[in-house]
Every structure is written in C-alpha cells, then in structure tokens.
Amino acid sequence: MDVGEVPLGGAGGGNGNFITGEIYTVDRLTPAVQSAVFASDGNEDGWVLESKETSNQGGTKNSAAITFRLGDNAQNRQYRTILQFPTISLPDNAVITQTILMIQLETVVGTNPLTTHKNIWIDIRKGAFGSFVPFAIGALQVSDFQAPASLAAAGMIQNNLVGGWYWATLDAKVFPFINLSGVTQFRLGFQTDDDDDLRDDFLSFFSGNYSVVAARPQLLIKYYIPK
Numbered sequence: 001m002d003v004g005e006v007p008l009g010g011a012g013g014g015n016g017n018f019i020t021g022e023i024y025t026v027d028r029l030t031p032a033v034q035s036a037v038f039a040s041d042g043n044e045d046g047w048v049l050e051s052k053e054t055s056n057q058g059g060t061k062n063s064a065a066i067t068f069r070l071g072d073n074a075q076n077r078q079y080r081t082i083l084q085f086p087t088i089s090l091p092d093n094a095v096i097t098q099t100i101l102m103i104q105l106e107t108v109v110g111t112n113p114l115t116t117h118k119n120i121w122i123d124i125r126k127g128a129f130g131s132f133v134p135f136a137i138g139a140l141q142v143s144d145f146q147a148p149a150s151l152a153a154a155g156m157i158q159n160n161l162v163g164g165w166y167w168a169t170l171d172a173k174v175f176p177f178i179n180l181s182g183v184t185q186f187r188l189g190f191q192t193d194d195d196d197d198l199r200d201d202f203l204s205f206f207s208g209n210y211s212v213v214a215a216r217p218q219l220l221i222k223y224y225i226p227k
Helices: 172-177
Strands: 034-039 046-050 058-062 067-072 078-085 095-109 120-126 151-157 165-170 184-190 201-206 218-224
Touching (some): 067 184, 120 165, 151 172
Antiparallel strands (some): 034 218, 046 078, 067 078, 078 184, 095 218, 120 151, 120 184, 151 165
16 A cells, blocks of 8 residues: 555555565664773783884883883884773673774874874784783783784774874774673784884873873773664
C-alpha cells in the first residue's frame, strides 16, 4: 500500500501485494556515542634516552620529571617517550569510534625538531612495553626505547600546534589495541633520530607527573555500547 492505502500493484489477485511471510521491524535508533578522557599515568610514563648515537637501544630513563622530551641531545642521542593511560575503566563491550592523543608543549630547547626531524611517530602497545610473557613490568624501562609494539607507526603528530597542544587523530587500525582490560601505552619519537649538530634540540611536554591534571597528556576516546 502507498500512503493513500492504494495497493501498489493495483486491485485484484496477483497484484504483487505482500500478504504472507516474515515481517521485519527496522530499528532506526543508533547507540549513543559517549566520550572518555584519560590523563597519562605519571608513575609509569616518562622519557628514555638512547645509549649512544645509532645504537637504537635505550640507555637512561626518567619517569619522575614533570616533563618529557622528544628530539635529541648534544651527543646526537635520541629521546623517546612512553605514555600510559588507564583504559581499563572503559566498558568491556565498548565499540571505539574515535581516538585522539594530545600533548601540551612546555618549551623548545635549541632548534624546534619539528622543523628538522620531520614528524613525531606514534607506536601503540596493548598493555605495557615492558611486559613480556611470563613477565609483566608496567614501570618505565630503558628497554621500552626499542621494545616491540602491538602496532608500529600507528599515527603521526605533525607541526600542528593549537592553543599550546599538539595532537593526532588515530585511525581505526589502532582500535583493537586500546586495552579494555588494562593499560594502553604509546611510544613517541621523531622520524629522524637526530640532526648531527651536536646540540640539544628537543621539545619538552608536560608529563603525567605535572601538578595540573588538565595539562598532562590526554587520550580522548569516543565509543558506544552495542544493543
């Protein structure tokens, strides 16, 4: 029938009207999208400095500073940073639709490496980088510098400073590695490890140890609960 109750196939038998069979109800309601914002855990985040130029191995670490570093030092050794977020508080059946990672700039030392070291790459680990079966070490380790990721090059932070913040929207390939039953860690570093100028060239960002919670690294996750 159309809106005027006129048979679509016309009057009489064999007109194509539906009279038997299964009936379906179309539910046009979509689940409500919710948002959760997590601040990095200051007990577990921090920077790791390469042991020596070109070693690609961690040498020293700092998990207590109120800032973390990305770039290189006067010995052309690279800084990498680990951020940890307590995503265990997300519902077990959450379906993630968007993930945004944000870090707030504290200062620039030397030449801004975003002009010389290309972009900041982002690795993700479902759990902690220091966790290897049967061991589970959540605390920052020097080996986190080179530890395997669940997904390498999961995203990129470009030279996109807005209101003191750098950020990256991570696409759907990272969603399976957001840990609904524990922590989620990210590792950050520059595409170019150093610029060979034997000078400190790094960005300093507020870490999870900074007293102002709103300035700590933030992970925004949007999700819904399926019906």
